[in-house]
Amino acid sequence: MTGPRTTLRRRTLGAATILAAALAGTVLPAAATPAAAATTTRHRVLFDNSKAETAGNADWIISTSQPDPLAQNPSPSSETSWTGALSSWGVALQKTGAYSLKTLPSGSTITYGNTSNALDLSNFDTFVLPEPNIRLSSAEKTAVMKFVQNGGGLFLISDHNQSDRNNDGYDSPAVINDLMTSNGVDNTDPFGFSVDLLNITTDNPRAVTGTSDPVLNGSFGTVTGSILRNGTTFTLKPADNPAVKGLLWRTGYSSSGTTGAFFATSTFGSGRVAVWGDSSPVDDGTGQSGNTLYDGWNDPAGTDAALALNATEWLSGASGTGTGGGGTGGCTAAQLIGNPGFETGTAAPWTASSTAIVSNSSSEPARTGSWDAWLDGYGSATTDTLAQTVSVPAGCTSASFSFGLHVDTAETGSTAYDTLKVQVVNGSGTVLSTLATYSNANAASGYTVRSFDLSAYAGQTVTLRFTGTEDSSLQTSFVVDDAALNVG
Numbered sequence: 475m476t477g478p479r480t481t482l483r484r485r486t487l488g489a490a491t492i493l494a495a496a497l498a499g500t501v502l503p504a505a506a507t508p509a510a511a512a513t514t515t516r517h518r519v520l521f522d523n524s525k526a527e528t529a530g531n532a533d534w535i536i537s538t539s540q541p542d543p544l545a546q547n548p549s550p551s552s553e554t555s556w557t558g559a560l561s562s563w564g565v566a567l568q569k570t571g572a573y574s575l576k577t578l579p580s581g582s583t584i585t586y587g588n589t590s591n592a593l594d595l596s597n598f599d600t601f602v603l604p605e606p607n608i609r610l611s612s613a614e615k616t617a618v619m620k621f622v623q624n625g626g627g628l629f630l631i632s633d634h635n636q637s638d639r640n641n642d643g644y645d646s647p648a649v650i651n652d653l654m655t656s657n658g659v660d661n662t663d664p665f666g667f668s669v670d671l672l673n674i675t676t677d678n679p680r681a682v683t684g685t686s687d688p689v690l691n692g693s694f695g696t697v698t699g700s701i702l703r704n705g706t707t708f709t710l711k712p713a714d715n716p717a718v719k720g721l722l723w724r725t726g727y728s729s730s731g732t733t734g735a736f737f738a739t740s741t742f743g744s745g746r747v748a749v750w751g752d753s754s755p756v757d758d759g760t761g762q763s764g765n766t767l768y769d770g771w772n773d774p775a776g777t778d779a780a781l782a783l784n785a786t787e788w789l790s791g792a793s794g795t796g797t798g799g800g801g802t803g804g805c806t807a808a809q810l811i812g813n814p815g816f817e818t819g820t821a822a823p824w825t826a827s828s829t830a831i832v833s834n835s836s837s838e839p840a841r842t843g844s845w846d847a848w849l850d851g852y853g854s855a856t857t858d859t860l861a862q863t864v865s866v867p868a869g870c871t872s873a874s875f876s877f878g879l880h881v882d883t884a885e886t887g888s889t890a891y892d893t894l895k896v897q898v899v900n901g902s903g904t905v906l907s908t909l910a911t912y913s914n915a916n917a918a919s920g921y922t923v924r925s926f927d928l929s930a931y932a933g934q935t936v937t938l939r940f941t942g943t944e945d946s947s948l949q950t951s952f953v954v955d956d957a958a959l960n961v962g
Contacts, residue, residue, distance in 0.1 A: 517790035518574045518598040519567065521560065524582045525606035525649070530639035533761035534604035534631075534753060536564030540577040541593055543568070553758050553771075560604060562758035562771045563782055566694075573790075584610065586617035587820045596822040599790040600627035605646045605753045607639050610653060619659035623743030625812035625823070627789025630749040631756065634673035634704045647671055647706060650749070665740045665747050666715025667708045670733075677702040678775045679722040679736035682729050689739060689748065690721055692784030697722075700736060700776040703768065705752025708735045717741040722781075737781065739788075744809055748785045756782050791865070807962040810864050814957045816845040823862060830858035830942075833953075841878040841921040841955035849942035850892065851951030853884065860954065861939040866931045870961040873928040875909075875938060877957040878921040883914040883950040890915055892950035894942045896924075898931065906936065914950040921955065928959065
């Protein structure tokens with residue numbers, strides 16, 4: 475590129491520049507880093523009510539006050555403090571002080587990357603779809619998949635076959651199976667399971683034993699089993715996704731097989747997924763007047779409360795096992811950066827300064843895909859920043875941070891007039907390490923992949939920050955793409 479980018483970039487990318495300006499100085503927390511600063515940051519959980527979750531006798535809401543349940547009771551003490559058959563679930567999370575809960579109301583649309591929508595998935599760590607009875611639109615399915623791919627936690631709850639509560643032709647098994655086979659992101663069974671079209675009247679599925687899995691052994695207690703009262707199971711397909719695993723199994727089935735799983739977990743991209751075969755276990759028996767409900771939450775035949783709460787903790791990255799990749803204790807190999815190639819067309823969950831943009835301009839093409847992050851390039855005194863907070867799991871012995879960097883400049887010679895610092899900072903903004911400093915002298919025709927060892931930060935939450943600084947003349951553009959933090 476020749477000349478300063480001031481007019482070029484604003485002329486060709488006006489909308490992206492406006493978007494970046496809206497993001498200025500604001501952290502948009504997708505769940506790629508939900509465990510970050512666990513002691514100070516609440517874990518954000520969005521419960522869906524946009525897909526007929528209250529049709530028929532269903533009442534799968536945490537509160538009738540939507541989107542904010544605190545408007546009904548700001549200090550809930552029991553399941554009746556909020557009105558809804560999932561109120562026990564919501565109140566239990568609220569009482570920990572570590573969670574911020576919202577509901578996506580009826581009539582709303584599921585979005586991801588819409589910065590004007592306060593209930594956009596990018597603002598949450600976990601999304602709960604409790605027995606959806608309306609098929610997600612094409613755009614909504616893509617939003618959910620992108621959310622998970624970039625580090626979000628997805629909690630799916632199915633019910634039995636032919637449980638179409640609003641008579642629109644879709645019940646929850648059909649809705650969930652449709653999400654996994656026609657989503658516009660990955661239509662080839664991305665989570666590694668499918669919902670069985672069954673109606674199992676009653677059973678008490680048991681949990682696998684001899685495992686340190688955080689869903690079965692989390693801070694909310696040990697899971698030994700669940701209840702099944704007119705529900706279904708799942709067929710696991712490890713050939714499609716080797717991360718899938720069944721944690722609870724229908725009587726007569728076991729983890730040595732692939733059929734009969736009643737509760738399963740998996741991963742996709744940097745995100746996590748959990749699926750449950752019945753809505754009865756999360757029903758607390760209380761709700762809106764006129765509904766026939768059943769108290770499965772407290773049924774002594776299962777440990778359903780512990781299962782729901784531990785799974786929410788794991789999906790939100792709050793269990794201390796790292797973010798993304800489905801930690802099972804110790805360290806699970808994973809890629810922890812959210813939106814690593816900026817292919818959402820937005821910065822989130824990165825934090826960007828107002829003049830740093832996510833770009834698909836042919837002037838500074840991406841290393842892979844269509845988008846990259848473009849810092850500086852104005853030919854005037856400018857400082858741009860791009861940052862993301864991550865938690866490096868304590869049990870990991872390797873942690874490699876890498877990214878593709880392209881430097882394009884109008885400067886000449888080897889003097890460093892414009893610089894890009896790559897740093898590790900703590901929660902207070904103190905620089906822990908300057909990994910490298912690049913300058914106009916590193917200009918080249920293509921991208922160079924840079925890599926750094928971050929294993930010394932295992933067990934810590936840190937922010938990875940790029941800071942580009944230009945002097946008063948002759949532009950230098952620092953273009954970043956394909957960032958990754960691989961742990962193992």
